Amino acid sequence: MAIKTLFVDPARCIGCRACEAACRECDSHKGESMVMVDFVNRGISVATQPTVCMHCQDPVAPCAQVCPVMAILITPEGVVQQADPSRCIGCRNCVYACPFGVPKFDVQARLMKKCNLCYDRTSQDLKPWCAQACPTQALWYGDYEEFMNQREGHPVNVTSFGEQNVRTRVYHVLPEETPQLDIAALLSEARAQTGQTGKVREEAWVL
Amino acid sequence: MTINKDFFSPGRDFNYDFQSAGRPATGWSSADRVPELLVPTHCCFCGVQCGMYLKVADGKVIGVEARDFPHNRGSLCPKGVVAYQQVEHPDRLRTPLIRRGGKGSQLEPASWNEALDYIVSRWKQIQGEHGRDAVAIYSGSSMTNEKCYIMGKFARVGLRTRNIDYNGRLCMSSSAVAYARAFGVDRAPLPMTDIPLTQCMLAVGVNIAECFPIVMQWIWRARDKGACLIVIDPRETPLARTADLWLPVRPGTDEAVINALLRQVIVDGLVDEAYLRERTTGWDKVREAVEPFTPEVAERLSGVPAERIVAAARLYGGAAISLIMHGKGIEHSSHGVDTCLACVNLALARGQVGKPGGGTMMITGQGNGQGGREVGQKANQLPGYRHIDVPEDREYIAKVWGVPADELPWEGAAAPEMIHLMADGEIRSCLIACSNLMVSLPENQVVKRALQRLDPLIVVDFFLSETAELADVVLPGTVWCEDEGTTTNLEGRVIKINRAADPPGEARPDWEIICELAKRLGRGEFFAYQSVLDIWNEYRLASKGGVSDYYGITWEKIDEQGGVFWPCPSEDHPGTPRLFTERFGHPDGRARMFPIPYRPPAEEPGDGYPFRLTTGRVVYHYLTGNQTRRLGFLNSQAPEPWVEIHPQAAARLGIVTDEIVRVRTPRNSMELKALVVPTIRPDTLFIPYHYGHEHAVNQLTNPAVEPNVKIPEYKACAATVEKLAAPVQPAGLNGVVTNFTPENAPKMFPYTVGETKAPSEKDAKAF
Numbered sequence: 001m002a003i004k005t006l007f008v009d010p011a012r013c014i015g016c017r018a019c020e021a022a023c024r025e026c027d028s029h030k031g032e033s034m035v036m037v038d039f040v041n042r043g044i045s046v047a048t049q050p051t052v053c054m055h056c057q058d059p060v061a062p063c064a065q066v067c068p069v070m071a072i073l074i075t076p077e078g079v080v081q082q083a084d085p086s087r088c089i090g091c092r093n094c095v096y097a098c099p100f101g102v103p104k105f106d107v108q109a110r111l112m113k114k115c116n117l118c119y120d121r122t123s124q125d126l127k128p129w130c131a132q133a134c135p136t137q138a139l140w141y142g143d144y145e146e147f148m149n150q151r152e153g154h155p156v157n158v159t160s161f162g163e164q165n166v167r168t169r170v171y172h173v174l175p176e177e178t179p180q181l182d183i184a185a186l187l188s189e190a191r192a193q194t195g196q197t198g199k200v201r202e203e204a205w206v207l
Numbered sequence: 208m209t210i211n212k213d214f215f216s217p218g219r220d221f222n223y224d225f226q227s228a229g230r231p232a233t234g235w236s237s238a239d240r241v242p243e244l245l246v247p248t249h250c251c252f253c254g255v256q257c258g259m260y261l262k263v264a265d266g267k268v269i270g271v272e273a274r275d276f277p278h279n280r281g282s283l284c285p286k287g288v289v290a291y292q293q294v295e296h297p298d299r300l301r302t303p304l305i306r307r308g309g310k311g312s313q314l315e316p317a318s319w320n321e322a323l324d325y326i327v328s329r330w331k332q333i334q335g336e337h338g339r340d341a342v343a344i345y346s347g348s349s350m351t352n353e354k355c356y357i358m359g360k361f362a363r364v365g366l367r368t369r370n371i372d373y374n375g376r377l378c379m380s381s382s383a384v385a386y387a388r389a390f391g392v393d394r395a396p397l398p399m400t401d402i403p404l405t406q407c408m409l410a411v412g413v414n415i416a417e418c419f420p421i422v423m424q425w426i427w428r429a430r431d432k433g434a435c436l437i438v439i440d441p442r443e444t445p446l447a448r449t450a451d452l453w454l455p456v457r458p459g460t461d462e463a464v465i466n467a468l469l470r471q472v473i474v475d476g477l478v479d480e481a482y483l484r485e486r487t488t489g490w491d492k493v494r495e496a497v498e499p500f501t502p503e504v505a506e507r508l509s510g511v512p513a514e515r516i517v518a519a520a521r522l523y524g525g526a527a528i529s530l531i532m533h534g535k536g537i538e539h540s541s542h543g544v545d546t547c548l549a550c551v552n553l554a555l556a557r558g559q560v561g562k563p564g565g566g567t568m569m570i571t572g573q574g575n576g577q578g579g580r581e582v583g584q585k586a587n588q589l590p591g592y593r594h595i596d597v598p599e600d601r602e603y604i605a606k607v608w609g610v611p612a613d614e615l616p617w618e619g620a621a622a623p624e625m626i627h628l629m630a631d632g633e634i635r636s637c638l639i640a641c642s643n644l645m646v647s648l649p650e651n652q653v654v655k656r657a658l659q660r661l662d663p664l665i666v667v668d669f670f671l672s673e674t675a676e677l678a679d680v681v682l683p684g685t686v687w688c689e690d691e692g693t694t695t696n697l698e699g700r701v702i703k704i705n706r707a708a709d710p711p712g713e714a715r716p717d718w719e720i721i722c723e724l725a726k727r728l729g730r731g732e733f734f735a736y737q738s739v740l741d742i743w744n745e746y747r748l749a750s751k752g753g754v755s756d757y758y759g760i761t762w763e764k765i766d767e768q769g770g771v772f773w774p775c776p777s778e779d780h781p782g783t784p785r786l787f788t789e790r791f792g793h794p795d796g797r798a799r800m801f802p803i804p805y806r807p808p809a810e811e812p813g814d815g816y817p818f819r820l821t822t823g824r825v826v827y828h829y830l831t832g833n834q835t836r837r838l839g840f841l842n843s844q845a846p847e848p849w850v851e852i853h854p855q856a857a858a859r860l861g862i863v864t865d866e867i868v869r870v871r872t873p874r875n876s877m878e879l880k881a882l883v884v885p886t887i888r889p890d891t892l893f894i895p896y897h898y899g900h901e902h903a904v905n906q907l908t909n910p911a912v913e914p915n916v917k918i919p920e921y922k923a924c925a926a927t928v929e930k931l932a933a934p935v936q937p938a939g940l941n942g943v944v945t946n947f948t949p950e951n952a953p954k955m956f957p958y959t960v961g962e963t964k965a966p967s968e969k970d971a972k973a974f
Binding site for chain 1: 210211225228230235270271273281282283284285287288289416417420421423424427430431435443444445446448449451452502503513514515516517518521522826827840841844864882883884885886
């Protein structure tokens, strides 16, 4: 059976935080969102980026590897669970080890918390809450073949940090490599027609 | 566009702070409860009306679960996810409230008998002394068709007043009239599931990503199939961010751009002449009228670079199937109808209207914005899109209602006109349901004075809104899931809302309150409903044969089909998802095209007011925020308004992000935080409108209205922004360019009301 996982496509994220609101509705961590939406740089653009646990496969779960008390367990399907409250000693090794900045440390509970791919829902064949709610399918749940059939974009699950590659269960979606529409050519053609030659006449603020 | 939360409390790291995201008012105590029941229903917020299940345990709503409905496919926006938290909210009104000591005293709890008897005795007194029209109803469109229908019937049959109108006036009345004029039917002509069939989308003045997040998935599906996207908007919205072309237009000047697009389509020879010949009238005049709109002229008027207009026209004109989506950005304008008609002209010239995936699509904002404007709560309208001035329509409805036709009142004042009638003392009491005028109407200091003159002002609501704070009697109503009924979403799809819980305390469904008032007015025989289903069946009959024919829509059919699109004239009729595939709604079956001249907004920048102020929504709030500002998660994301300003303008004025600044218009000023971002035109300011009291942007907005439909010009007025330390300027116009004044364009300023209707206005309202 094909492996179902999350596909994260920041190009489609509209920053509405429906994923955060929905994550908080989960019965296993009511009121606490394990997904984060950030503006990349609001001073430049309205672009936003959702962050979920990538569920690292190779090397397997750096957060679990550095845990001194083996509190972070991994299911046979490769889903990295959040720290077992009966084991977690609140050392925050996992917070520092994660290459994606995912685990959250709840100071009051002295406990690491993070996304477990909605294990309670996905094990019942429901979608994780974030992907279920996401109005734009910037967070999308399903298998790779299904994604390739339905969607534009180029899913990758290997992220390079310097010389260290990390292969993850969750995919990021990159834009298609060939632009379908050459807007620059269209504009320069239009510019020729409106009697402007050479330099771009648009004001600098027009992005 | 929204912002990171550290804008509101700098220095706090929200990503690692579980306590920051707001709690439901009741806490999360029900977290470990297992739902006994999943009640299928729909979201109470915007016009998309997403399907959802409510989780119910012990008769209480404890959560939400996804529901795979045809148009939202299980998705929900953040408002939809937390909508259920209104049900058990401690701010809910549980008993009627009344000011026993008159104006200035406190609102005190009262019994239903005391409150209703007081209202009815005052109404009888006022109507006896000042005539029946001295009592008015101001209704809303965020409630079910059945409730909206009852409001219209209660005004005409219960109170027998001509003065009833509703907040849909402020919402999408421009496109409603534009479509009625052009097509003969006011409805989006295609379902949103058709969007992926299109090859080019042109979004005009509609921030779909924030106001209708669920529609985005259909736009992305079209993008996945290679459709291009053009956005006309003064701000780089999240939709514009990913568009192929962004046309950054000056607020209020869209007409020039749309006309220039049409002219360029003609120049490039992309007009569908056969379609125009066979299916439209009026093309020659339109062709003539757009001739002066060269790309250069349009650039001068609108600020959009000419080459972008040409490029956009080629993209749009070159697509075999193209769809124009438009919204409040062009509707909230003193020439909103014209701008919508310009969009329609463009789509007709390309022969698009009636094609699957092609044409124009108005994106209606309010929850039941579509249904609410068909059921007869509009000043000039009877159920089923019937017109109150047409004798046959009056006869038919009078027969359904069992009253003599000559007893039915005639057309009354539109919503913004009512304010002036209240201020003048012509309207002496008003019942407001499902509306929050103190946040929603322009120049709200005038609104406040008008409302304070009413005795009594009665408000039906489930939270104490800014308007209810001024009321003499407040009646507790129900939230959407404490009652059943139908709504009609922005596609014209009629859907069913189901009851999931009982109202708290003594709160009662709005329709029961109205029926009770009718009984006490001695008109109970016309309101003898035992259930919502009785009202629905009467409305089906009342709409039978009308433009919006609901007769064949039964609740069972809605359940079986996943909603039913009107018109649906008989019980064996499946409904009509796509309109105009073969003919338009006019008697000759043709669409009408109207030449559209350029008209500027009523007020434009001048020396003392160099900016254009525009207003709009953020994704976390709905309309006046009376509901969403009370929901922890939503309020924590955007607890107060801010003003967006371009870095170039900010640098000139020495303004930085997070600084509190003063925004001033010829009417008033307000202080709020500045957000310096390049995603807005340098000559434009933006403030979200969901907030009340000193945070209400409607202290500043211009009360000019569209002359025919009276929709206020929320989207463009002259303004300035200054540092707090700046010297206080004297009041007055101070160089502002006033294109229209009460003297030279009286119909734009609703001071004279109702009585004299010029023929052009009659035409506009004939549908």
